[in-house]
Amino acid sequence: MAFSFSPTPLQQRRLAEARRVARKWVAPRAAEIDERNEVPRDLLRRLHGPPYRYAGVYVPPKYGGQGFDWVSLYLVTEEFARWSATVATLLEVPGLVSTLIQVAGSEEQKQRFLPSIALGKRFPCFALTERQAGTDAAAIATRAEKKGDGWVLQGAKYLVSFGDFAGDYAIFARTGPRSAGVKAISLFLVPREAPGVVLGREDLNLGMHGHRTWRLGLRGVEVEAGRLLGEPGMGFVYAMRTLDRTRATLAAILLGVARALLETGTDYARKRKTFGQPLLEHEAVGFPLAESWARYEACRLLGLRSCWLTDQGETRGEVTSMAKALAAEVALQAGDAAMRAMGAAGTTREYPLERYLRDARTFVLAQGSPEAQKLVLTKWMLKGG
């Protein structure tokens, strides 16, 4: 294929369908999701189940999924995020865990666990963070001790997205001494039904309503050997390999919100007249929007490029980190420009602007603050890039 910035016809079709589905089924309910802090189950079923099966887009066909390439995943994610960042995470969270299983799991484990995820039958959640362990993953305290052939898990996880929709939890637990640091962390896939799994509510966040995060208690939870994914002690490596790829879709969500902010602000500024001309023509208003549009376009290309690299088999963690870190800035600046353009109107709930702003501010911290992204980048730069 020749050098080109155009999506392939297949990618175009996937984008067009996502656009249609998002406009038709998501857009009309975004406000309601925000007001009620709840994703309606019928919407979840419609997106995850037949015919769209967005639960399986990260899973190869041989395990029952749709096997989208990463450029398609970027494009589709951004389309959903344009209308609701929360709904976009309904694709992204299963995507994260199904990618993790593909990275970590044995062939047998992939065959066992992926199909029910891909078909939307079991929702997978991700549980790494703890109260005292965020960016510093080595500080996790949840532990797993051998019992016969299986394991017993004890501990507490924090900020587990969509915890009440599970399915299964991908849980990172310590299987070795503290002194071994990240090399003693292993990955388990724990079913919700297992005795000792306890879910507790979190506080309401500023934004990303409906994307509810939960506390997960593990009180002597017993799991069989087959639920240790891959090799013991490799949990952190699996996580990093996975996040190096999936981070690009976080950028897509942030840029989808950026686009929502810009379209809303620009639309308003185009229609509203002051001093005899459209608001947008006043440079102090128009310029920040125009600059934000340029930055959105540029960062979008960075996100797409990072996905293209993964599709070529050359995932570069520093590129996805750059894309995510920059996307965060782009979204916040876009929010600022749009808010300035809309004035007081931007603060009322008559317009979706304030929701997009809250979502942007909240989601910027997902899966690692921008500062953490830059830690990944530093290491890359120091190695000589």
Add this chain to the structure above:
Amino acid sequence: MDLSLPPHVAELREKVQRFAEEWMRAEGPGAEEREEYPQEFAREALRFARGLGILDLRRMIPMPGAKVAWAEDKHLATVLVVEELARGDAGLTMNLPGPQLGGSALMVVGTEEQKARWLKPFTGPEPVWGAMAMTEPGAGSDTASIRATAHRDGGEWILNGEKVFCTSGGLGLEKSRGWVVVWAKVVQKGASGDAVKHAAMRPFLVPAGTPGLRVTKHEKKMGIRASDTVAFVLDDARIPRDHLLGSEGDEAGFKGAMNTFNVGRLNVAAIGLGIARAALDLLRELLGPVPLGGPLTAAQRDSLQMEAELQAARLLTLRAAWMADRGLPMAAEASMAKVLAGAAAASIPQRCAALAGPFGVSRKRRFERLVRDAKIVDIFEGTGQVNTLIVARRVLGYSREQLK
């Protein structure tokens, strides 16, 4: 979507990168100190370009009749080449021998006969320069309000007016037997005021040695000091009738100029990218080994933010170039690229210099020169503000035709 560079483009870029590293890094500082474009380097650059079948390395004009492998990816190749040249040295990049922006105007507007005739001087063994003169003391961003005039007198055109900030004008008019493409308004003899204001503007090819043309000033600049930038006056300057570029009835005029600027925007964006790249590379060398683990320092955070901004601006520029190569309208995209690349050029070298502490202000290092060189990127061939205005209008819904 496929972001692997076409092999002939990648190859070309590598060669230019080597040339820039070997020659331009070495020659740059001295030329800047003397505020003069080095003739010996110009000869070396000419030899290098000829070896690639190229007449003008900056504007990527092939030698007449030469077949170049990258012809179909010309704009992409140009962006990548110019980025490497600027990374080597921005000042020396400005006046690489060749017809320059005047050549771009000639290629867009001129007849085949004119192209052949006026490119010929550049095919000889000695460096020759061309230039373009649009800006006047009273007309910068507002190109439509230039006041230079051209009126017919028998078989000649008589030109009057004053042009400023003409890149390579001195090299083209004084230091070699080159020429300048002068944009002037076609009027009746003695016309003034409104008659001039509303007249159509056309491009005129004015060779070195034209009677009535006088270089009046060599600009002393903050940055790109090795680069030649002049002001000149036209005082009843006489040129033959066939020096009007394009066929006589042709209304190329303003649109022709603007088309030149559209693609020129990418060229300038590439310069910005190259300067910013050089600054970040220098900073990375300086940062050196740092103890890993733990929270980021402010310096680390800033340097990574800059890297992301630069890479994003670069992709935007490459995409605009790709669109130009595919014949897609790209005025808004070119403007976006120039806005961001200009912003990157303006701010990244400065932030790198700041992080470099005392090294950032030392004349012995390149940081402070990169800061000074970078300023112009956001200004010439269309300011950042004008380009932002274009983007704003596109967003407002003006058609591509309405966009200037």
